[in-house]
Amino acid sequence: MHLDSSVPGTEAPVTLSRRVLVLNASYEPLSLIPVRRAIVLLMERKAELIESGKRVIRTVSRQLPIPLIIRLSHFVRVPRRESPPSRNAVMLRDAHTCAYCGQQKARNQLTIDHVVPRSRGGSHTWTNLVTACQRCNQFKGHRTLEEARMKLLWQPSQPSHVTLVLLRNPVAAERYRLLVAGEAVAA
Ligand SMILES: [Zn+2]
Numbered sequence: 001m002h003l004d005s006s007v008p009g010t011e012a013p014v015t016l017s018r019r020v021l022v023l024n025a026s027y028e029p030l031s032l033i034p035v036r037r038a039i040v041l042l043m044e045r046k047a048e049l050i051e052s053g054k055r056v057i058r059t060v061s062r063q064l065p066i067p068l069i070i071r072l073s074h075f076v077r078v079p080r081r082e083s084p085p086s087r088n089a090v091m092l093r094d095a096h097t098c099a100y101c102g103q104q105k106a107r108n109q110l111t112i113d114h115v116v117p118r119s120r121g122g123s124h125t126w127t128n129l130v131t132a133c134q135r136c137n138q139f140k141g142h143r144t145l146e147e148a149r150m151k152l153l154w155q156p157s158q159p160s161h162v163t164l165v166l167l168r169n170p171v172a173a174e175r176y177r178l179l180v181a182g183e184a185v186a187a
Contacts, residue, residue, distance in 0.1 A: 020067045021165075021172040023050065025075040029165045029176055038067045047072050051175065068175055078161055087112050090129050092167040093159050099130035099152050100140070111137045115152065116144060126158035 020038035022030045039057065041047040042064070052065035085093075090112050097104045099113070113132035116122030119142050130152065132140070140148045159167070166173035 018066070019169055019172060021069045021169070021176060022047070023069060023071040023176075024078075025072050027071065029162050029172075030072070030076065030078065031165055032169050032172060035066060038070050039064060041072075042067065042070060045073065051179065069172075069179060084124050085126050085129060089159075089164060089167070090126075091131050093126075093163075094131035094156075097131060098133040098136050099154065099156070100132055100136040100150055102153050103133055105133055109134060113137050113140060115156065117142045120144060127156050130156050 018035050019032040020035055022033055022038070022041075024030045035057070038047070039059075042049055047070040049065070049067055050069040050071050052067050055066050056063045057066055058064075091107060091110060095104065096107060096110060098110070111132050111134055113130050113136075114122040114124070115128050115130055118124070122128050136150070140150055145151065166176060
């Protein structure tokens with residue numbers, strides 16, 4: 001398949017770089033994929049179109065609406081891989097909020113803190129990592145919570161796969177929220 005995305009003056013290249021929310025056959029959000037891949041899945045009938053944008057993409061043979069949400073025809077079992085959380089993912093989970101003082105800050109003013117310090121055998125896992133502002137992190141240093149007389153405002157936990165997918169793309173998350181809301185009304 002060749003996508004006609006190189007026409008000067010069109011927004012096609014921008015559009016093609018957008019991400020499409022993929023739902024499992026069960027309607028559970030699975031992942032975000034490039035528009036190009038979503039179109040291939042649709043053309044191969046491996047997915048159905050749930051929601052599309054107003055713009056179209058021209059392929060060699062036809063015009064297709066740009067997909068926003070697609071749903072896989074067959075249920076995919078997702079292996080729950082225990083990959084170490086990235087700095088970005090921890091900050092997203094914590095909504096860019098310091099777990100010690102509750103201040104919300106820009107990403108470059110935040111750090112990731114090991115609740116039980118690495119030097120004390122603390123692990124690099126979801127439940128031992130929190131977002132912390134530079135001030136709180138510096139104050140805590142290599143001490144434990146007890147030693148530093150600090151408290152966590154919430155207990156860090158491992159987010160579900162779905163939560164992580166949606167956290168990575170607020171636009172897709174909002175589309176999904178509306179979709180679910182719409183279905184609830186129709187049901
Ligand atoms: Zn703080």
